[in-house]
Amino acid sequence: MKPLILPLFISFSVAALAQAPISKEVEPVYPDAYALYLDVHQNPELSAHETQTAAKLAARLRTAGYDVTEHVGGTGVVAILTNGTGPTIMLRTELDALPVEEKTGLPYASKVHAKDDAGRDVPVMHACGHDLHMASLIGTAEIMARSKNTWHGTLMLIGQPAEETIGGAEGMIRDGLFTRFPKPDVAVALHVVNEVPAGMVTITPGTFDTNSDSVRITIYGKGGHGARPNATVDPIVIAARTILALQTIVSREVKPGEMAVVTVGYIQAGTKNNIIPDQAEMGLTVRTFNEDVRKQILAAIARITKAEAAAAGVPREPLIDRYESTDSVYNNVALAEHLRAPLEVALGKNRVAIAEPHTASEDFSYFVEQGVPGFYFTLGGADPEKFAQAKATGTLLPSNHSPLFAPDVDPALHTGITAEVAVLRNLLNTSAEELRRLTATPQP
Numbered sequence: 001m002k003p004l005i006l007p008l009f010i011s012f013s014v015a016a017l018a019q020a021p022i023s024k025e026v027e028p029v030y031p032d033a034y035a036l037y038l039d040v041h042q043n044p045e046l047s048a049h050e051t052q053t054a055a056k057l058a059a060r061l062r063t064a065g066y067d068v069t070e071h072v073g074g075t076g077v078v079a080i081l082t083n084g085t086g087p088t089i090m091l092r093t094e095l096d097a098l099p100v101e102e103k104t105g106l107p108y109a110s111k112v113h114a115k116d117d118a119g120r121d122v123p124v125m126h127a128c129g130h131d132l133h134m135a136s137l138i139g140t141a142e143i144m145a146r147s148k149n150t151w152h153g154t155l156m157l158i159g160q161p162a163e164e165t166i167g168g169a170e171g172m173i174r175d176g177l178f179t180r181f182p183k184p185d186v187a188v189a190l191h192v193v194n195e196v197p198a199g200m201v202t203i204t205p206g207t208f209d210t211n212s213d214s215v216r217i218t219i220y221g222k223g224g225h226g227a228r229p230n231a232t233v234d235p236i237v238i239a240a241r242t243i244l245a246l247q248t249i250v251s252r253e254v255k256p257g258e259m260a261v262v263t264v265g266y267i268q269a270g271t272k273n274n275i276i277p278d279q280a281e282m283g284l285t286v287r288t289f290n291e292d293v294r295k296q297i298l299a300a301i302a303r304i305t306k307a308e309a310a311a312a313g314v315p316r317e318p319l320i321d322r323y324e325s326t327d328s329v330y331n332n333v334a335l336a337e338h339l340r341a342p343l344e345v346a347l348g349k350n351r352v353a354i355a356e357p358h359t360a361s362e363d364f365s366y367f368v369e370q371g372v373p374g375f376y377f378t379l380g381g382a383d384p385e386k387f388a389q390a391k392a393t394g395t396l397l398p399s400n401h402s403p404l405f406a407p408d409v410d411p412a413l414h415t416g417i418t419a420e421v422a423v424l425r426n427l428l429n430t431s432a433e434e435l436r437r438l439t440a441t442p443q444p
């Protein structure tokens with residue numbers, strides 16, 4: 001029996017030794033990371049307006065010893081730490097918050113209001129958890145700067161503006177992210193979600209999320225008195241019919257089993273009960289995995305919208321504007337499989353799982369499309385107890401973008417920092433040539 005027990009004992013102690021350092025390293029940097037979380041959470045800023053947020057991040061990164069450049073692609077931040085020869089690895093956080101009124105009731109809930117780009121007064125909240133990503137990146141930045149004997153190469157940390165409006169990544173690239181600064185061998189990012197308990201991470205090799213298209217439809221009618229509908233062409237009735245007809249695209253036109261979402265997220269028309277307005281506007285989001293299905297749905301939206309308007313005898317064809325688009329994020333399969341091991345060592349095997357692709361979207365795909373292999377993984381955010389209760393009762397916890405979104409910060413932030421350090425250290429101990437060989441493996 002002895003020869004069997006001995007190797008087991010050795011492998012356990014190696015794992016224990018390998019685990020101990022990162023969690024121990026997190027403790028001294030945690031208070032500062034948590035302080036940044038509280039500050040940014042209480043002072044959220046809308047997409048492309050993240051001036052204070054970016055300045056806070058830049059100041060901390062400078063203090064930690066990074067070479068920091070601000071205003072890259074608007075409010076973007078780039079922080080570089082060089083440490084001998086080795087690969088260049090990028091870690092990205094987003095900076096922006098959402099026009100959502102926080103209703104979590106937390107003592108540090110946001111009370112902020114701001115003017116949106118249309119000049120409207122809107123509440124602002126970090127309802128997508130980008131505050132947690134920033135805090136995690138800062139904790140990671142401080143650990144990596146304090147432990148330069150554990151890695152070699154160039155660490156590139158970026159704070160990206162305007163992720164929620166899909167434009168920030170592209171803006172940074174256009175402003176020279178990969179020409180003024182070294183082009184990374186691998187780009188890494190994480191996202192916190194409430195569908196996974198805090199303390200865990202999940203990996204999705206291959207397609208991580210969906211293609212996303214935002215479509216604005218303006219239906220033109222003929223306005224008039226609410227008591228004389230016969231003298232008008234009512235755009236509200238046309239919009240109502242159009243919305244119902246659009247819901248038949250996924251249920252009747254797309255092949256069963258294909259991932260497809262068509263959501264009408266807003267409809268705006270009219271000012272008063274006895275006035276028939278002359279136009280109605282609605283905003284849609286379209287999500288797909290498959291490029292052909294994407295094209296099919298966008299064509300169907302145009303066909304149905306025009307036909308419903310024509311059926312009502314409109315004076316002018318509707319305007320259909322696809323105003324924001326992003327491709328799905330692709331995780332290099334060999335890289336995702338390679339990084340599973342260091343995550344399992346750092347967090348424990350039962351805290352790392354493989355997950356299905358998500359229906360959300362991200363402009364991280366812009367970095368990947370520049371030829372940079374990407375590793376985008378998921379960080380659990382749900383209070384483990386509430387998660388278990390919800391699972392038992394078949395209910396869902398408030399998702400990202402909800403006014404009630406409230407990640408369980410303490411375990412999620414500890415896990416985020418630990419996971420990021422584990423991933424970066426592994427990549428920064430692999431040569432650029434090895435990474436090229438690994439990521440060049442043919443993708444399915």
Ligand SMILES: [Zn+2]
Nearest residue numbers: 128164400401
């Ligand atoms: Zn979001």
Ligand SMILES: [Zn+2]
Nearest residue numbers: 128129130191
């Ligand atoms: Zn987000």
